[in-house]
Amino acid sequence: MSDTTPKNLANEIWQVADLLRGDYKRADYGKVILPFAVLRRLECVLEPTREAVLKAQERWQAKGVSPEPFLPKEAGYAFYNRTAHTLASIAGAHEDARADLHRYVRGFSENARLVFDKFRFAEQIDHLAEVKLLHLVLSKFADFDLHPSVVSNHEMGYAFEELIRKFAEESNETAGEHFTPREVIKLMVNLLLAPDMEEIKVPNMSRSVYDPACGTGGMLSAAEEFVLQHNPQGNVYVFGQELNPESWAICRSDMMIKNHYAENIKLGNSFSEDLLAERKFDYMLSNPPFGVEWKKVKKAVEDERDNLGYRGRFGAGTPRINDGSLLFLQHMISKMKPVHEGGSRLAIVFNGSPLFTGAAGSGESEIRRWILENDWLEAIVALPDQLFYNTGISTYFWILTNRKDPAHKGKVMLIDARDYCVKMRKSLGDKRKQISDEQIDEITRLYGEALTAASDPEHELHGKVKVFRNRDFGYQRITVERPLKLRFEVTEETLDEICESKPIARAFGDIEQFVSAFKPLVGQQWSTKAEAWDAIRRALVKSGLLWPSGSSFAKALRDVVGVRCPEGEVQTKKGEPEPDPDLRDFENVPLDEDIAAYMEREVLPHVPDAWVDHDKIKIGYEIPFTRHFYVYEPPRPLVAIDAELKLLELEIQQLIGKVAK
Incomplete structure (x- = not known):
């Protein structure tokens, strides 16, 4: 060869x-x-x-x-x-x-x-x-x-x-379940370990590294190489678990060749069968498969959530069934060493979904809330798109630690590295871009200087970094109600609706007799419920019928006779305005903002009769990364567009002329 x-x-x-x-x-x-x-x-x-x-x-x-x-x-x-x-x-x-x-x-x-x-x-x-x-x-x-x-x-x-x-391509499998590009691994390891450089260089130091979806062991090997490159006398102990037998076999053989203890590489599902359950680790890193459902382990995961709560791994909640990414993160957090034992750092690759998927109170939002309120999230780094072999979507590093230094406490860094890439001469699957060694060094430097860059508008990388408090990602999900306003009328359509109403049929038995009593009212309108009910009672009495008792009949009758109208009568329940479900709206109010002040400023000027249902307020957390880095670009002037169109028309005419000759 x-x-x-x-x-x-x-x-x-x-x-x-x-x-x-x-x-x-x-x-x-x-x-x-x-x-x-x-x-x-x-x-x-x-x-x-x-x-x-x-x-x-x-x-x-x-x-x-x-x-x-x-x-x-x-x-x-x-x-x-x-x-x-x-x-x-x-x-x-x-x-x-x-x-x-x-x-x-x-x-x-x-x-x-x-x-x-x-x-x-x-x-x-x-x-x-x-x-x-x-x-x-x-x-x-x-x-x-x-x-x-x-x-x-x-x-x-x-x-x-x-x-x-190649095997995955031939099998039409997801290559992302097995393979992370080496330059992505190198950058990930740099951001995970570089902040601990002083500790890593201590003679004869020992560190453990873990990957719960270790594939062929590429991330574990890269982490080990980083440590030994900076401290040849250091000791690195690698651990991993992998679901795919072929990937596990390659990883295990690689560990044997390197004279590592190969028994530390386990075969099995990390969620349902954690084969390193009692272990805690100094460093963890992983690229779990994107958007893969966890239906097969649903019972095991939910049983642990319900029976163990926060004593287990999934006490904060569980995400939707079609994406188990956040389960991997919770699993890794459970393996962080206590701070008094040195704490841990971890890095994981996600797509954009875990940043914002799930409304307030959902499993995803509760997991984000748990992480941020515990002050574990150190940074999120946005990567270029088209870096991975099986997907061209945007990806992000989440970097967490339970031992933040004082400068980072209570803060989260958002770092925009989406432009740090070069086009490949030949694409591999969906991979059309890669990050060069020089760009890896620059992103690593940016990470180390992020707090300074964010606070200094003159810094060359100021636009690439935003720093927020943990609470800045929280919000109050409020339910804004408006009153149900109705006028009342009987039409031919009303009679049809009465025939189809089961509560009315149960109240009268003979629905035809009830409809017959209603027919003289066709074409009549009333502005208040009291007037409508009075007219309907008189019509029933005239036909020899009594007004049925029970609220279900009254509600069903209102549903067929009442018509929503902005100038209609406000309906009440127990003396309070009844909310109209069709007009119900939701607002996300920043966590530190007073809800009444928000309503006064943003809602009531437009709908003065609105109110907040305080029993339905929920706390949510999301990280709208792209919104924070959005830069408005004004549309091109019409004059410039018109000039370009005229040039194109001229070129087309010239081409047509050549063809005609």
Whole structure:
């Protein structure tokens, strides 16, 4: 392989798909390519110590002692292989390649075998043998040089992510569930960790990092690299949980190669089966899938919410069923260390929905309220659109901490980084833009100087930052009522409505008799209910009918006889004006503003008879990011538009003239 850049490496490996075409569906290519790529990588990593492992195995077996406890030391890793097989030797032998490959995989230590079990690799081996492709695939992968001296762990991780992306494309799956662009990860790690640089540089310091939707482990690796780059003597312990078996297998194998404790990478749903329930972490970061419903874990989540409240993870509330993004954030908050133990910082990627979705009192609003009232939200950073492979929508970093420094307490920074990008020469899916290293450095600097930039109008980046108090995002959702005003009349349509009214039919039984009593009133109108009721009573008595008791009849009668009218009579209930549901309106009043003053200024000048139903006031929180950075652009002058149209007309006439000739 002449060019081992991660993208080219992934493309070369993916060319194995040419061998599979016809015998495999496109959606199944990855089921072969991914486990073989992992197998070849593990083989290359273990190659320098293979002979030492085999000799140690023979030595301990000769003594009648199980060799397993001693082989990791000989291998130099927490995993090993006890056979003399390689992909090349199996491909070149005349014996049964299927049986040899099965023996080779079973020869790995249990922690590595588990990776291949999750790939369901044995099934793929058997199928390849049945369609007579096993030797071809073995030979192809044996030729890939994936030794660490040729392909670093960083490059291999990137290549695996590219393979996952290709697999997702072929399967019509959501690549965003697996893969976050590396430059986005780098920026995210910078903003998460850079404020703690002094602590990170302390000799022999130890930090834990967690990702509840870790995919192939790209974010965990980037966080570890950042820390070790600034403190080679530091210790970083990574933890993660992943739902997708293929992504989990790649992440786990990567952790084994790096000599991390691979058992810290768990397979399962973080919501219904938190396999790191008792752990707290120094740093957390994640890119959970956008807009993915959580219906499968609805019962587990709601049971925890209802039974444990704030002692569990979801006490603040639950979002709508079609987007579980805020559940991930609550899950991560639950794993923050107490402040007296050093506290935690976390960063998460969201689309725009969690900023504002949900009215006051909804699950989303209550979650935002809980976060802001606890002063955990440090900043929101708006990113350029078209950064991700599976969506072109705008995305945001939310950065939270429970140990804000004094300058940030009670404040939230909004940072507009939407213009920090460059166009890609060739798009990848929906990804048409990327953030350059220089732009990452500039955004990181902007984040560090945000408070200064926001307070100094002369600062070059002043327009990119806004700083607000936590309470500035809160509002009072008030219900503005207006009185129900009616006039009263009987028409032919009224008689039809009476026939269809079930409460009136129940009151009289013989609805036809009631309608007959009403017919003489057709065409009459009354300005007050008292006048209308008096006329209707007289008509009923004249027909030998009595006025039924009960409020349901009176309400039903008013519904068919009453007509809304701005100059009509105000209807009352228990001595108070009755609100008209059709005129009901809602207003969002800033949290610190007096409701009466707001009504006096904004509502009563237009509708003097309006009032607020104080029993229905709700507190809500939303973060209208784009509104705060909106800059009005006046429309172009008509003269300029007219001149441009005339130029276009002239060009069209010239083109038509050329065609005519």
